Amino acid sequence: MDIFRSHVLVCGGTGCTSSDSLKIIDKMNEEITKAGLEKEVKVVKTGCFGLCEVGPIVIVYPEGCFYSRVKVDDVAEIVSEHLLKGRIVKRLLYKEAAGDIETSLNNVGFYKKQKRVALRNCGVIDPEKIDEYIAYDGYKALGTCLTQYTPQQVIDIIKDSGLRGRGGGGFSTGLKWQFCHNEKNDQKYVICNADEGDPGAFMDRSVLEGDPHAVLEAMAIAGYAIGSNMGYIYVRAEYPIAVKRLEIAIGQAKEYGLLGKNIFDTGFDFDIEIRLGAGAFVCGEETALMVSIEGKRGEPTPKPPFPAQKGLFGKPTIINNVETFANISQIILKGADWFKSMGTEKSKGTKVFALGGKINNTGLVEIPMGTTLREIIYDIGGGIPSGKAFKAAQTGGPSGGCIPASHLDTPIDYDSLTAIGSMMGSGGLIVMDEDNCMVDVARFFLDFTVDESCGKCPPCRIGTKRMLEILERIVAGQGEDGDIEKLQKLGENIKNAALCGLGKTAPNPVLSTIKYFRDEYEAHIYDKKCPAGHCKALLNYIIDKSKCIGCSACAKVCPVGAITGKIKEPFEIDQSKCIKCGACIGKCKFGAIEKK
Amino acid sequence: MVNVDEKLMRDELISFIEEQKKKPGPLMPIMQKAQSLYGALTFEVQELISEQLGIPMSDVYGVATFYSQFALQPKGEHIVSVCMGTACYVRNVEKVMEKMIEELGINPGETTKDNKFTLEATRCLGCCGLAPVMMIDDQVYGRLTPSDVPDILAKYTD
Numbered sequence: 001m002d003i004f005r006s007h008v009l010v011c012g013g014t015g016c017t018s019s020d021s022l023k024i025i026d027k028m029n030e031e032i033t034k035a036g037l038e039k040e041v042k043v044v045k046t047g048c049f050g051l052c053e054v055g056p057i058v059i060v061y062p063e064g065c066f067y068s069r070v071k072v073d074d075v076a077e078i079v080s081e082h083l084l085k086g087r088i089v090k091r092l093l094y095k096e097a098a099g100d101i102e103t104s105l106n107n108v109g110f111y112k113k114q115k116r117v118a119l120r121n122c123g124v125i126d127p128e129k130i131d132e133y134i135a136y137d138g139y140k141a142l143g144t145c146l147t148q149y150t151p152q153q154v155i156d157i158i159k160d161s162g163l164r165g166r167g168g169g170g171f172s173t174g175l176k177w178q179f180c181h182n183e184k185n186d187q188k189y190v191i192c193n194a195d196e197g198d199p200g201a202f203m204d205r206s207v208l209e210g211d212p213h214a215v216l217e218a219m220a221i222a223g224y225a226i227g228s229n230m231g232y233i234y235v236r237a238e239y240p241i242a243v244k245r246l247e248i249a250i251g252q253a254k255e256y257g258l259l260g261k262n263i264f265d266t267g268f269d270f271d272i273e274i275r276l277g278a279g280a281f282v283c284g285e286e287t288a289l290m291v292s293i294e295g296k297r298g299e300p301t302p303k304p305p306f307p308a309q310k311g312l313f314g315k316p317t318i319i320n321n322v323e324t325f326a327n328i329s330q331i332i333l334k335g336a337d338w339f340k341s342m343g344t345e346k347s348k349g350t351k352v353f354a355l356g357g358k359i360n361n362t363g364l365v366e367i368p369m370g371t372t373l374r375e376i377i378y379d380i381g382g383g384i385p386s387g388k389a390f391k392a393a394q395t396g397g398p399s400g401g402c403i404p405a406s407h408l409d410t411p412i413d414y415d416s417l418t419a420i421g422s423m424m425g426s427g428g429l430i431v432m433d434e435d436n437c438m439v440d441v442a443r444f445f446l447d448f449t450v451d452e453s454c455g456k457c458p459p460c461r462i463g464t465k466r467m468l469e470i471l472e473r474i475v476a477g478q479g480e481d482g483d484i485e486k487l488q489k490l491g492e493n494i495k496n497a498a499l500c501g502l503g504k505t506a507p508n509p510v511l512s513t514i515k516y517f518r519d520e521y522e523a524h525i526y527d528k529k530c531p532a533g534h535c536k537a538l539l540n541y542i543i544d545k546s547k548c549i550g551c552s553a554c555a556k557v558c559p560v561g562a563i564t565g566k567i568k569e570p571f572e573i574d575q576s577k578c579i580k581c582g583a584c585i586g587k588c589k590f591g592a593i594e595k596k
Numbered sequence: 597m598v599n600v601d602e603k604l605m606r607d608e609l610i611s612f613i614e615e616q617k618k619k620p621g622p623l624m625p626i627m628q629k630a631q632s633l634y635g636a637l638t639f640e641v642q643e644l645i646s647e648q649l650g651i652p653m654s655d656v657y658g659v660a661t662f663y664s665q666f667a668l669q670p671k672g673e674h675i676v677s678v679c680m681g682t683a684c685y686v687r688n689v690e691k692v693m694e695k696m697i698e699e700l701g702i703n704p705g706e707t708t709k710d711n712k713f714t715l716e717a718t719r720c721l722g723c724c725g726l727a728p729v730m731m732i733d734d735q736v737y738g739r740l741t742p743s744d745v746p747d748i749l750a751k752y753t754d
Contacts (some may be wrong), residue, residue: 015725018736052725199681202722237628237665238721240734273619276628278663281719295623296655297662313620356683356724363725394682428724430682444685448719454662 004042006083009059011123013048013209014202014241015363016055023072024056031079041083047210049123050364051110054094059123064104068094096382110361113380115342117350118166118203118326119366122210127245130252133213139258141329142217145224146266154225155181158328160336162348167193167284167321168399168425169501170347170414176318179308180226183316188228190219191312191319193289194235194242197281198397199448200428203352204322206364208235208242211326212249216259216272218328223270226318231272234289237279246274281398281452285500286319288454299456300500321426323352343369347413355381357430358388367412374408377431388433391532392516396425398445398452399505401512402438421512423505437534438517439524443471445509453502460503463494467510477537479525484514533595536580540596545570547592554584554593605633606644613648623649623659627666636670672707672714674752676700678730681720689728693717695742696730699749712753 010016010025028043049057054068058078065088067078074092081087093101094108102108116122125132133139145154159174180188192215196204208215219231235243250272253259261269275293282288283298290312292298311317327349331339340348347369353376356362360382367376373393377383384390392402401422403410410416414424432441446468455461467490470483491507498504514521523529530538543554543563548570555563555571562578565571573584573593585593612629616622626649630641637660646653660666678693693704696715702708704717723729726738737748 014721014736015723015738018723018726018729018738052723055725196722197719199685199720200683200724202720202724205722238718275624277665278624278628279665280663292624294621295659297658354724356727357686362683362727397682428682430686430724432686436686441686444682452719 002039002042004040006041007061008041008043008078008083009046009061009123010043011047011049011055011057012045012127012241013052013055013122013206014239015048015052016057017241019056020072021056024058024070024075027072027075028058028079031076032083035079035084037079037083044126045128046124047122047127048206048364050114050119050206050366051094051108051361052363053361057123059105063088064106066094066102066105066108067092109382110363110365110380113371113375114366115350115368116366117330117342118207118214118323118352119210119364120330121214122206122364125211127210127212128248130213130249130256130258133211137329137333138213139217141332142220142224142258143264144332145221146264146268151181151225151227154221154332157332157336158225161331161339162336162343162346163324163327163331163339164347164414165321166323166327166351166426168198168396168423170424173320173324176308176320177222177225179306180228180316180318183309185316187230187313187315188226189312189315189317190222190226190228190231191286191289191293191317192219192231192233192322192325193284193286193319194233194239194322195277195284195289196236196239196322196426197284197452198399198426198428200356200394200397200430201354201426203354203364203427205239205242207322207326208239209245212242212245213253214329215246215322215325216249216253218325219272220259220263220270221328221332222318222320222325224268226316228318229269229271231270232275232293232312233272234275234277234283234293237276243274243276250274280454281448282454282500282502285502287500289319290317297454299454300502302499323427344411344413346415351412351424351427353427353429355429355431357394358384358433358436359431360385369413370411372409372411373403376412376429377408381431384431384433388435390431391434391436392432392438392441392513394422394430394432394441394509395428396423396505396508397428398448399423399501399508400425400428401508402432402441402516403512404516406516421508421515423508435532435534437475437530437532438513438520439471439530440475440532440534442510442513443468443475446471446506449502449506453506457497457499457503459494459497460499460506463490463498464503464506466490467494467507471510474521474524475530475535475537477524477528477535479521481525483525484518484521487511488514539580540575541573541578541580541582541584542594542596543571543573544592544594547590549590549592551589553587553589557583557587559583609633609641609644610648613645617649623651623656627656627659631666634670636667638668638670672711674712674732675714675716676730676732677716677718677721678704679719679721679723679728680717681724681727683720683724684728687727689740691742692728692730692740692745695745699745713749 058067163173164170288298288300307317352366550568562574642656707714729738
């Protein structure tokens with residue numbers, strides 16, 4: 001193997017790819033060859049580094065130099081200054097939100113409090129090369145299981161570790177495997193649920209793009225533990241890079257004899273096939289996912305029977321999420337006690353969160369369970385941009401709830417999030433500031449659920465539609481006395497009566513915003529005001545006469561001619577003509593136009 | 597010419613179906629293949645799948661209409677998918693969508709008269725770090741403002 005003095009890691013995740021990181025790699029190789037360094041410096045295309053906000057990201061080792069927002073035009077300078085002359089290009093170094101410049105990745109605040117288990121190889125190895133995965137102990141856990149442990153011993157380790165499903169349900173992974181192991185059948189299946197549909201969550205995509213072999217290895221271990229020789233990965237068609245890397249990884253694993261027949265000469269066979277979703281959110285629900293693989297409409301079925309008894313094609317099946325699988329090989333190699341040492345009493349290990357919305361460091365973070373929301377948002381996430389005030393954090397996507405500032409010190413684990421009316425979900429964490437209207441956010445999520453409801457059970461199909469209609473009236477300024485109570489009653493009934501997880505959790509965004517932001521609902525209904533200044537129907541644009549100098553800039557940009565006045569005298573907006581587009585506010589240099 | 601292409605596509609689909617038939621649950625991969633060949637699952641294509649697999653037309657139609665990625669009518673040359681996921685929504689993707697509707701002169705779900713663009717509102721593309729985002733065909737565009745829209749569209753109209 002060739003030895004290089006420097007490694008240049010360039011992010012090839014979806015975020016950075018969309019801002020030209022692949023062109024950066026080509027240019028980097030070109031410049032390195034031009035400088036005659038091709039035997040000394042190696043360029044590696046890795047998975048996601050997590051800090052998508054400042055992508056494309058380039059890291060140079062051994063220094064660990066963290067270059068952010070690199071452009072193709074910057075590459076020549078990195079090569080000639082840093083790689084050739086050893087002088088760090090200071091202007092490209094990552095700057096903390098507070099303004100500090102950090103030369104090394106290890107000192108960056110975003111990474112300091114993180115503990116990377118599921119994301120251990122993301123941004124470290126080239127996901128398209130199985131040798132790099134193997135160099136980081138890849139497939140060692142599978143070998144250990146096949147040669148040293150019985151299936152029951154494997155299950156005992158996973159049970160003992162306390163690992164719970166990372167896709168949202170939070171059910172004990174070891175118990176799930178045990179139930180399926182106990183079933184007697186000639187055919188069983190292992191499914192990886194990679195139908196990551198929660199808007200705002202993208203950790204599964206990053207694992208598949210950055211470390212696909214970790215998932216394949218864990219699926220084979222699961223197959224050995226329950227007595228299955230066939231696995232399916234059900235992945236969203238919206239993730240083309242993830243699908244491509246999975247295909248490459250499966251091909252390489254088969255070539256190396258790590259998938260297929262007689263793995264490690266132990267007589268154990270295991271094969272994996274990819275199935276693509278076709279754009280139905282409900283297929284993330286396990287029973288719907290299985291009927292979708294069978295080639296039917298993805299409608300959920302009642303439980304019991306549970307998949308472990310009667311799953312795919314009527315056979316016993318385990319179905320685990322991508323992030324759950326990404327933990328497995330580490331637990332086997334390092335032991336249940338190591339895993340248990342992280343986290344809280346009932347939630348062990350780490351959890352990956354996708355930070356998005358109004359936060360400085362958007363991206364992926366992995367933290368030990370029990371870290372508080374405040375630490376995630378302020379210490380890791382760098383706080384709220386533009387000095388705005390924090391209003392709420394939304395976790396769990398369309399199934400979760402909004403958490404207000406008063407609960408910022410809640411330690412994050414499955415049970416404490418449920419206790420405050422939200423849920424862990426798959427780990428999307430969207431931060432909202434004072435400009436976001438909580439009633440409209442609730443409407444947004446209900447709109448999503450109504451659109452994605454499969455229509456099988458009436459509480460979800462009809463109930464969520466009625467809730468949406470009420471919310472639409474409220475944000476349009478036509479809310480009535482009693483609407484809040486109607487929403488609460490409907491919400492409780494739907495939670496109790498719906499068939500699957502989608503319907504049972506659909507009212508959560510509404511119920512939690514009513515619980516913590518009732519005053520905003522009341523302002524919309526009774527005062528016909530939107531306190532956040534978001535709901536168009538409840539806003540008026542008004543010119544402050546004391547500030548207006550009569551320049552006519554606003555009148556020129558108004559698309560409907562609603563603004564009139566004499567030059568050098570205060571202008572006026574005709575409210576009957578105004579369509580509330582907001583164009584005038586952007587044009588006024590004197591801050592004379594207000595939304596009220 | 598058209599007939600030759602038609603025959604080639606038909607043959608390719610039929611041989612793919614023959615291959616997939618051996619596996620359990622072949623319908624979805626077959627429909628995905630058919631859509632990539634024909635651009636849409638028209639009535640005739642669904643009929644062919646139904647005949648070849650020996651399953652009722654109602655089953656094929658049921659699946660075709662359940663999943664949002666299956667189209668019964670051909671889409672435009674370029675698919676513009678504006679992300680309406682939560683992170684983009686919180687960062688005002690609505691304004692980008694409004695601009696797109698204005699520029700293309702069509703609503704989400706529609707195709708321009710010249711068959712150049714189909715506009716879609718999609719759920720989370722998983723690039724929340726770059727919100728607000730949209731995707732044209734397989735290319736993702738991030739950190740958008742409404743004023744970026746005309747320039748990006750211009751790349752596809754020449």
